[in-house]
Amino acid sequence: MTATICDSVAAAVEGVADGSTVLIGGFGMAGMPVQLIDALIEQGATDLTVVSNNAGNGDTGLAALLAEGRVRKMVCSFPRQSDSWVFDGLYRAGRIELEVVPQGNLAERMRAAGAGIGAFYSPTAVGTPLAEGKETREIDGRTYVLELPIRGDVALIGAHRSDRMGNLVYRKTARNFGPVMATAATTVVAQVSEVVETGALDPESVVTPSIYVDRVVQV
């Protein structure tokens, strides 16, 4: 089924259940779907596991969701930043769980989920605390660590344009995790700057094909 073009961000995040795993795009604020996150705060889902590269910047977007106490666990590569005071406070107060994942493994674990791969061996983190307790295997003289897929119930991503079927194009480094997360969740929601007529996007330039996208909202 092709994507539904929603007429509000509230409609775009309808039905997110308590306890869901939510993949949230963005690298810092580039590509972060701020309006969808604001709508999720309004919608009220709680006890969430959030997978995102960072753990919020400043007081808006993901930081606002964290500040509302809706997130039980954060899975990310780089929580600590100069402007991550919301997360830092929750973490130091013992009010949030944290799983730190090397950035490439984070992306690849979602790629694996979206591609139907059961697990993969990665050379990243071998011999470090982040590989402790994980299965390792030597292949052609090199040691690898077994990494499992990360699948979301919902993905919230930011893209540049969508057509009415849900084909997406991105803009510059705001692309980051969007295309990977779009493959790895049951319900994929994209906020875009513009929805154009089907046929208006150059098929050669489509980055996320419509098959992955469930809901689109123009913000």
Place this chain on the structure above:
Amino acid sequence: MSLSKHEMAELVARDIPRGAYVNLGIGQPTLVADHLPEGSGVVLHTENGMLNMGPAAAEGEVDPDLTNAGKIPVTELPGASYFHHADSFAMMRGGHLDVCVLGAFQVSATGDLANWHTGAPDAIPAVGGAMDLAIGAKSVFVMMTLFAKDGSPKLVPRCSYPLTGVGCVDRVYTDVATFDLGPDGVVVRETHGMSYDELADRLEVPLRQS
């Protein structure tokens, strides 16, 4: 005289082959970009999905959709390309990058790298792309001061901080000397304001002269 950060960056830039694909991580190593010679043809990779990244954006040309790994607004050069995160890290892990330059808390004589976490009980661990870069690039250069603020050496027999990667560092540029790490042990390439004998005296790792 020991070297300033910019002088260290200049030395690193001098040793990067023409036309190489290079990742400069975040923080101090990004200074290397300012010292690449005109026409070097070096292509900078940034982990958040771009090749042929240009210099930092000047006031008035800031685009929130175009940042580097440190989230600083940057620019694009002709021949730039954009790609998603899984592809960006496949470039690292797959051995496609020629050089990466990273900062470090400690490097061991056998090339172990510690640069992501102090292990202090109140520290919030954050690794970003450091572990992927450390094991991925064909050559891994470290740029750091040789001694910590308390005077203790950062080139050590064995890292006491949590590791980022095992046996991954090829060369260490410091303010007082440059070292090659490899099958021949720790080889001193050049020194800056400190004699070989003083270096050998202050470090707890066996050294060889090149």
